[in-house]
Amino acid sequence: MNLNRKLSRCLLVAAGLLASVAAWAGLPNVVILATGGTIAGAGAEATNSATYQAAKVPVDKLIAGVPELAKVASVRGEQVFQIASESLANEQLLALAKRVAALSKQGDVDGIVVTHGTDTLEETAYFLNLVVHSDKPIVVVGSMRPGTAMSADGMLNLFNAVSVAASQDARGKGVLVAMNDELNSGRDVAKMINIKTEAFKSPWGPLGMVVEGKNYWFRLPAKRHTVNSEFDIDKIASLPLVEIAYGQGNANDTAYRAFADKGAKAIIHAGTGNGSVSNRVVPALRELRGKGVQIIRSSHVNAGGFVVRNAEQPDDKYDWIVAHDLNPQKARILAAVALTKTSDSKELQRIFWEY
Missing domain, CATH: 3.40.50.40 (Rossmann fold)
Structure with a gap:
């Protein structure tokens, strides 16, 4: 137990040092809002890709587990919730959107990433797409396997999400979902299968892809969103x-x-x-x-x-x-x-x- 505590402290110190280095390098500022889910999950064995406990790993450990983030952004994290997404209710949805909106208005925030359980990820992404008035990149990300599993997908998904949130060419495209190297519109995307890493698809195809930290875009969203929406989270008290x-x-x-x-x-x-x-x-x-x-x-x-x-x-x-x-x-x-x-x-x- 003491060894685990020491390791946790080391990871937190490492995350702080990485953020300081990135900030010193003049990289974009990205805030990760963590809500729990599989991306923060842990299984008993490396073979447990579908049997595990969600919402176990705090945001600082998620950040420290992907040191490459410091190459693309100055990253800091906030633990908004720590729950499995099937239990996320309207009250949490409103609180999350209000925090995203508040951060998007800050001059020292260039992009926002929301880590989320995959069961209701598409609902949260669409809600943010409707009610947050910002052209800054807002990227929702999750994983289909916990970080303890063989071939876990969370690390790369998180790296891609931060890379997209830090990029200028992602601005104005509405809320995005970064999963399995694809960039889908939060409006269109849906979870199509529950046991594969390519679970999230749009019936009309992805907006683009991320390959080694570079965005490639194929189409633009046609429906109203974010800055062009008539809905504003700051004016919504309840649903x-x-x-x-x-x-x-x-x-x-x-x-x-x-x-x-x-x-x-x-x-x-x-x-x-x-x-x-x-x-x-x-x-x-x-x-x-x-x-x-x-x-x-x-x-x-x-x-x-x-x-x-x-x-x-x-x-x-x-x-x-x-x-x-x-x-x-x-x-x-x-x-x-x-x-x-x-x-x-x-x-x-x-x-x-x-x-």
Whole structure:
């Protein structure tokens, strides 16, 4: 135990020295906000790539474990949370976004990295993309294997994320996700598989790649984000309750009614195919909409569900909203943010088209 404590102290001293050297060299200043997750996880054995405990390693140890960071940026860390991301709630989401926004306004901060568990990483990245008004690089990163595992991916992912956050050519591109050498838009990216390092993909392809610390860009995000967003985290004190109900072959209306009874302001229908709704569910959704609950049709198709308005269901007639190409969990994020400004269904549909 004493040896472990001494090693920890040495790592912290090393991290401080590396940051001092980087600052002296005039490198960009990058702040790492740590929230826990697999990238901060540890397993009992090196063969444990899927069996481990998340959110164990503090941010200073993460930084000290990648000494190469000092070559690309002057890095400092803040431990915002230390949790597995499936337990991250709206309250943490708001607190994190407010801290990112505050740091982005500081003249001595050039970029921000958020280390995050992968289970809800895509939701947090999209939320930051919607509510933080900054053109500075904001990069969300995680890992699919804990640092104790053979072929752990966290070190390189973190190096790439810091390298991107420190780069001028990443400015103005919205919140980015750096995983498996790819740079994806926080708006588009989703976790497609849970046991491979190439877990995160965008149905429309990555924005670019990172190769040996250099960014290569292929396309730009088309939807509104960050500095062009009408939403501002500094003006959001809380998020309304938005729930997701899953569509399937034997679906009934139980979940939808239960969510409404618990106070949901909107329900995302995670439908099959083109956001299809079972004929056993339609009457309940029409009834709930008549009571003021927003009904938003999304698709749970894994690699690019795309919901066309007035196809499958007469959305105009029922006053429902379609989520466009957003998966159910991202539709929940946008609905919650949008409802802080309006409850008009036409305005909400505009927002879903634009973001």
